[in-house]
Amino acid sequence: MNRAITSWIFLGMVLAWTSSKESLLAQELEAPKPSQAVLEAQQQRIESMRKASRATVAVYGTDGQGGGSGVCISADGYVLTNFHVSSPFGHRMRCGLNDGKMYESVVAGIDPTGDLAVLKMVGRDDFPVADIGNSDEVRIGQWCFAAGNPFVLATNLQPTVTYGLISGVRRYQYPSGTILEYSDCIQTDAAINPGNSGGPLFNMRGELIGINGRCSFEKRGRVNVGVGYAISIKQAMNFLWQLKSGRVVDHATLGFTVATDSNGKVTVSNILESSDAYRRGIHYGDEILKLGDREISTTNQLKNILGIYPDQWRIPIRYRNDDGIVDTFVRLQNLHLPSELEEIIKGESPQKPPPQRKPGTPEIPPPDEKAESLKQSNIAKKDPLADLYVEKRGYSNYYFNRFELDRILSLRSNQGNWTESSENWKITGEVPRENLNVEILLSETSLVFRLGDKSETVHPRQGWPQWIKQRSSIGLAMGMRVWQEWNRRGPRLMGDAIYLGRNPIVGREGLFDVTRITVSDFDVLVYTSPDTGLIEVIEIFSDNQTDPVELYFDQYEPVDGRASPKLIRLVYGLETQFLVSINAIQIHDGQGGKDL
Amino acid sequence: MNLFNTVIGSVFQVSKYLLLLVLANHCTLASDQGRDPSTVINNEAVISTSQEKVVKLYGAGGVRGLESYQSGIIIDNSGHIVTSWSTVLDVNKVRVVTFDGRRLDATVVGMDPQNELAVLKVEDAGLVGFDLATASAATTGQRVFAISNLFGIAAGNESCSAQKGVIMATTPLTTRRGKIKSLYQGRVYVLDVMTNNPGASGGALVDLKGRLVGIIGKEIRDEQAGIWLNYALPMDVVKASVERILSGKTSVQxxxxxxxxxxxxxxxxxxxxxxxxxxxxxxxxxxxxxxxxxxxxxxxxxxxxxxxxxxxxxxxxxxxxxxxxxxxxxxxxxxxxxxxxxxxxxxxx
Incomplete structure (x- = not known):
């Protein structure tokens, strides 16, 4: 009987087991498939990450040591990374892509304050490029991913992708220990670890929205604690051409400081009377309402926004004083003295051996053998970087400054040939509004400016500042002289010419190449169109305490095969003095005049 | 939806029922929100609504590794804020900074030492908070957002930080001698994301629909392994504390x-x-x-x-x-x- 009962129990158990198994199977069959939208989104994500990975760069020293990340942003091999990644390597490094190859690379420009650097890879003209996103559209709660070389894991040069949430936007991180300042940065909980520095942060469309660079650590050691920061791609793009100039790039001050008053208003608490802001009417106690394209409600915000702009940029500002609200532009001043920047770089640069591996960090990958042998054979023939580095004080790599200036000047060839003309010019025009005739005579010995029945004469190359300080309209003749010399002889024969990068122009869309020329006792900024190379604006500075004279050139038309401006506006401190309509530029060579 | 696959992977081993649940949940969200992967779940709206109900708190501290700031959750529309009970509150008035940058003063209504929670009160500021009645329990495997002012990153009207995570386990906080020291020894949600940083305690844990599911606990560390635990106290614990405190049982007279x-x-x-x-x-x-x-x-x-x-x-x-x-x-x-x-x-x- 016992046996019978046991078998019944056994049978019962078997039945129960079978039925439960059946029900489980049934559930598996019934499990709904992910919807098409889900599958498509997944596919899209895979594609985004695949594309993004191609442009992600692993940065090593020339000996394969050290390690950080970067991202390629142009087919000719420009790479964005952190200054603190590139600085230990000096001016040479090697960049690995996920095609498994290492590329010899050289530093172009550095921004020690904003922790950015631009490198240039050599060896291809079709490097994979990251799509540039819009970091202004990044919102808390969006998904994102970081790609890079955390813990120098990319032994096969395949980047590591970490995935996360945008935790915060428009964050400001104070300089910690160094002067590195993160303004208006993006905060994410995607894992950012040592080695991720300099690498890209992407949105889910695979567009570049930031450069990862910093984490909050405090007491928890130097690994991710759920808080990483990326420099916004907006800031990086603002500085890109400044960095491509091979200079040591500086950040800016407004020339005034602000504090929050008892009513919670952000007001000017201190202002330099020599600053551009002061000349634009901003005084102690005025309330700052807007800077750049953003409203200001806290002092933090002002600091935050200021950090994304290079010095010398003119950015919109809105303030309120007793008379009401004023919209104007303010020219940003450099934050550091050149000597201060030099000190910083000295502190950050390698005194030979690149950073030692910290105990507990992973083994540094051996240099790629193929690239190594390639490098060896190249060195035997010719160092590919030998021509790409020129040392000069104040520059991280002077080669790129020459390169960019050459690029601008090469654009001149599209505008007709001025180089063979003599320097004796007669420019005639009129001020339509006042119905006055204008005549400018440029010659080897003098500049003569006639407006109506008034006439003034100035030396062709010096003594200009005193006229500029008086806001003299002879500034028009000086500007035309610069215009003439730029086209006739080129900036390098006028004085010490430096390519600064790209700056905005008040009232015009886009960014413009800017060249600074130091002539005897004054400085000139020449703004040219990146597409045509035509001069858009010329600014001549007497000193940094007075407004420069500004000439705005418009309506270029070909005259005799040479592009000539038809309209020129003379401006001091945003105030137009007059608009000249040019009738003719006559060039008098030895054989007599020739109309253009 | 991006987390969808990671969720599938882990959940499969846990429970097929849960898988069904999660799938159903995600499918509705997916169809609601269109196909752009960055907006499939409308995180932005959920998080920004929740951020408005989390406050930055400032008080005593700032010495010897003790932070002088933490986070707090507004739990009703009459100015009550629940937060971790800590030395930050050892001041006459705790400074409360709301999402829109208002600086308010709060008094400590009372505290519940057992759960290490305290309730503060801000008078007549028109604060709008979570509805504790709809606050719900969460399950292991559930996805959550953590919202806090960790590291004191946000100031004034800047938004508190948001992090994503999954509840890895629901378990009592066993405090074996010499391992983890915590006054609170009840149930916690253990999280897979590094939420419990300086300043995060008192922050909100919300589900994907923005419902409050927990409060981020104080920083605790496994003394032997040196590992910091990331956890939150479940809402039933929070509610019990709040009720006790508001009924006057634990306040000090x-x-x-x-x-x-x-x-x-x-x-x-x-x-x-x-x-x-x-x-x-x-x-x-x-x-x-x-x-x-x-x-x-x-x-x-x-x-x-x-x-x-x-x-x-x-x-x-x-x-x-x-x-x-x-x-x-x-x-x-x-x-x-x-x-x-x-x-x-x-x-x-």
Missing amino acids: ESSLKAVAQPHRPSDIGITLIPDVLAKTPPFVDQVREGSAALRCGLQTNDLILLLNDQRVDSRKSLERMLSTINRADSFYLLVQRGQELIRIHVRP
Whole structure:
């Protein structure tokens, strides 16, 4: 009987087991498939990450040591990374892509304050490029991913992708220990670890929205604690051409400081009377309402926004004083003295051996053998970087400054040939509004400016500042002289010419190449169109305490095969003095005049 | 939806029922929100709504690794805020900074030492908070957002930080001796994301629909492994504490305590406190006398006395007042903070 009962129990158990198994199977069959939208989104994500990975760069020293990340942003091999990644390597490094190859690379420009650097890879003209996103559209709660070389894991040069949430936007991180300042940065909980520095942060469309660079650590050691920061791609793009100039790039001050008053208003608490802001009417106690394209409600915000702009940029500002609200532009001043920047770089640069591996960090990958042998054979023939580095004080790599200036000047060839003309010019025009005739005579010995029945004469190359300080309209003749010399002889024969990068122009869309020329006792900024190379604006500075004279050139038309401006506006401190309509530029060579 | 696959992977092993649930949940969200992967789940709206109900708190601290700031959750529309009970609250008025940058003063209504929670009250500021009635329990495997002012990153009207995570386990916070030291020993949600950073405690854990599911706990660390635990207290625990506090059971009414004829005095126990120079001088032990009761019981220099018989000691004055209500012959309990640890000490005369 016992046996019978046991078998019944056994049978019962078997039945129960079978039925439960059946029900489980049934559930598996019934499990709904992910919807098409889900599958498509997944596919899209895979594609985004695949594309993004191609442009992600692993940065090593020339000996394969050290390690950080970067991202390629142009087919000719420009790479964005952190200054603190590139600085230990000096001016040479090697960049690995996920095609498994290492590329010899050289530093172009550095921004020690904003922790950015631009490198240039050599060896291809079709490097994979990251799509540039819009970091202004990044919102808390969006998904994102970081790609890079955390813990120098990319032994096969395949980047590591970490995935996360945008935790915060428009964050400001104070300089910690160094002067590195993160303004208006993006905060994410995607894992950012040592080695991720300099690498890209992407949105889910695979567009570049930031450069990862910093984490909050405090007491928890130097690994991710759920808080990483990326420099916004907006800031990086603002500085890109400044960095491509091979200079040591500086950040800016407004020339005034602000504090929050008892009513919670952000007001000017201190202002330099020599600053551009002061000349634009901003005084102690005025309330700052807007800077750049953003409203200001806290002092933090002002600091935050200021950090994304290079010095010398003119950015919109809105303030309120007793008379009401004023919209104007303010020219940003450099934050550091050149000597201060030099000190910083000295502190950050390698005194030979690149950073030692910290105990507990992973083994540094051996240099790629193929690239190594390639490098060896190249060195035997010719160092590919030998021509790409020129040392000069104040520059991280002077080669790129020459390169960019050459690029601008090469654009001149599209505008007709001025180089063979003599320097004796007669420019005639009129001020339509006042119905006055204008005549400018440029010659080897003098500049003569006639407006109506008034006439003034100035030396062709010096003594200009005193006229500029008086806001003299002879500034028009000086500007035309610069215009003439730029086209006739080129900036390098006028004085010490430096390519600064790209700056905005008040009232015009886009960014413009800017060249600074130091002539005897004054400085000139020449703004040219990146597409045509035509001069858009010329600014001549007497000193940094007075407004420069500004000439705005418009309506270029070909005259005799040479592009000539038809309209020129003379401006001091945003105030137009007059608009000249040019009738003719006559060039008098030895054989007599020739109309253009 | 991007997390969808990771969720599938882990959930498969846990429960097929849960998988169905999660799938169903995600499918509706997917169809609601269109196909752009960055907006499939409308995180932005959920997070920004939740951020408006999380406040930044500032109070005492800023010395010896003690932060002077933390986070708090607005839990109704009449100005109540729940937060971690910590030394940050050892001030007359706790400074509350709301999402829109308003700076308000809050008083401590009361605290629940057992759950290490406190409730603050801000008067007449029109604060809008979570609805505790709809706050729900969460399940293991569920996805959540953590919203807090970790590291004090946000100031003024800047938004608190948001992090994504999954509840990895729901488990009692076992505090084996020498491993993890925490006063709270109840159930917690263990998270897979590094939420419990300085300043994060008191922050909100919300589900994907923005419903409050927990409060981020204080920083605790496994002493042996050196690992920091990321966890949150579930809502039933929070609700129980809030009810107890609001019903007045745990708040301290010092005036109701009566002095006894032969009370304890700090000097008799054998401790010297740091000089009373502030309105609310924190009761730090400056010296412990050789051969005293205090030394015998384990009090040490630099201990900060937090609780006396489970009642809050908010200053040196209040410690002296409270000691004066205990008969010299009776023993009592102190809770002291020593570095990052909380230690319960039984003082026997």
